[in-house]
Amino acid sequence: MTQPLKVDDQNFKGVVIEAKTPFLVDFWAPWCAPCRAIAPAVEELAGEYAGQVGFGKVNVDENPKVATEYGVRSIPTLLLFKDGKPVKQIVGLRPKAELKKHLDDVLTGKG
Amino acid sequence: MNETYQLIIIGGGPAGLSAGLYASRSKLDTLLIEKAGLGGQILNAEMVENYPGFPQGISGSELGALIAQQATKYGLPTAFAEVQGIEIKDEKIVITSEGQYRAKAVIIAAGSEHSKLGVPGEEEFLGRGVSYCAMCDGAFFRDQVIAVVGGGNVAINDALFLTRFATKVMVIHRRDQLRATKVLQDRAFANPKIEFVWDSVVNSITGDKQVREVKLRNVKTGKGSSVEVSGVFVAVGLRPNTDYLRNLLTLDEVGFIPVNGQMETEVPGIYAAGDIRAGSIRQVVSAAGDGATAAITAERFISSV
Structure with a gap:
């Protein structure tokens, strides 16, 4: 398992928008149980896709700006960025296999 | 991947975790397969006031996490995979998104998922209201x-x-x-x-x-x-996710799995526990009881074959 980077309102642009690879951002909060439940799968994917996709977590309690900017009104929400733009939005506790498919689609240019 | 176990439990909610607790304490070689995360539906409940042992009530997320912690304490391995089917050969073959797993017995405790309204706008505005x-x-x-x-x-x-x-x-x-x-x-x-x-x-x-x-x-x-x-x-109820079991088991009209008092389905060595079984009262307390019953019944079956 690999810990996703801590992303916040300040470093979001540098870490996510300007990333050279696709970047998955996990919007979460400490009081959200499904967010905690999805975390291990995201950490596993961070390990499996190391070097191909960047992974980060945004605590929406502490970073309302970026959550509002991307219209996040439900957590967990995973936003997958490519070339600085969100290309996939995955809402709720979803199976790891489904997350993997979204990553593969973006990596192979299908999504 | 092609791994063989004595028992496979499908689902990481209170029923599957309770089955896992009993199975791992009985030293059965067990694998728990969960598609998304341990804890189950109860994670979403603000407060649980009807699970015995917590007279002040307990938050659903805390209860789910405690059940998961207790279940994995005795060395229960878990795998993240989505189950796509079960086949019966000499043993049971569980086909998943991550490969196949084999076992002598399988406990299906995959619970249920939110029913949707099925109206225009529902999917479009998911995560946006x-x-x-x-x-x-x-x-x-x-x-x-x-x-x-x-x-x-x-x-x-x-x-x-x-x-x-x-x-x-x-x-x-x-x-x-x-x-x-x-x-x-x-x-x-x-x-x-x-x-x-x-x-x-x-x-x-x-x-x-x-x-x-x-x-x-x-x-x-x-x-x-x-x-x-x-x-x-x-919040219009829950429906069981059992479509992939239709060619293996006779389901009731909604899709729940009929079992007897020992949680046995019509197929020897296949059990169902918790919200996914027909007639469940869909409470944490009953799911936990079902899981324990299914594990004990499965253990008897495994030692007899």
């Missing part, structure tokens, strides 16, 4: 007017919880009375922020970047109406 988890998303609707659809325990619990954030919570229910337990009903009727829209179903959810309006239809008069809300919390 439509939610199935009041606990997760309530805080995004501070000082706004929101709707809860449903009339059971989950819907009324959600409505009560959401009054902490919202200025008004409209409970839209298709009947003229609630199904929720009386204690919850009393709390809801006494809460000045909760308003009820009876005998009504949702026709569509509309908006722009986010939800703005819900269009309703009165089932008695047929009359249409609409309410302006910025969020819609859907």
Whole structure:
């Protein structure tokens, strides 16, 4: 398992928008149980896709700006960025296999 | 991947975790397969006041995490995979998104998932005002007017919880009375922020970047109406995810798995426990009991073959 980077309102642009690879951002909060439940799968994917996709977590309690900017009104929400733009939005506790498919689609240019 | 176990448990909610607790304490070589995360539906409950041993009540997320912690304490391995089918050869073959696993016995404890309304706008506005988890998303609707659809325990619990954030919570229910337990009903009727829209179903959810309006239809008069809300919390019950089992087991008309008192299905060595079995009262306490029963029945079966 690999810990996703801590992303916040300040470093979001540098870490996510300007990333050279696709970047998955996990919007979460400490009081959200499904967010905690999805975390291990995201950490596993961070390990499996190391070097191909960047992974980060945004605590929406502490970073309302970026959550509002991307219209996040439900957590967990995973936003997958490519070339600085969100290309996939995955809402709720979803199976790891489904997350993997979204990553593969973006990596192979299908999504 | 092609791994062989004595027992495979499908589902990491209270039923599957309780089965895992019993199986791992019995030193059965067991694998628990969960598609998304350990804990199950109960993670979404703000407060659980009817699970014995917690006289002050306990939050669902805490209870789910404690059950998971206890179940894995005796070395229960877990795998993240989505089960796509079960085949019976000499042993049971569980086919998943991550490969095949083999076992002598399988306990199906995969629970159920949220029923959808199936109306226009529901999918489009998911994550933009439509939610199935009041606990997760309530805080995004501070000082706004929101709707809860449903009339059971989950819907009324959600409505009560959401009054902490919202200025008004409209409970839209298709009947003229609630199904929720009386204690919850009393709390809801006494809460000045909760308003009820009876005998009504949702026709569509509309908006722009986010939800703005819900269009309703009165089932008695047929009359249409609409309410302006910025969020819609859907709590219209649960349905079992058992479609991939249809060629293996006879399911009931809704899709639940019939079992006997020992949690045995019609196929020897295949058991069902918790919300997914027919006739379950869908409580944490019964799911835990089912899981324990299924594990003990499975253990007897495994040692007999």
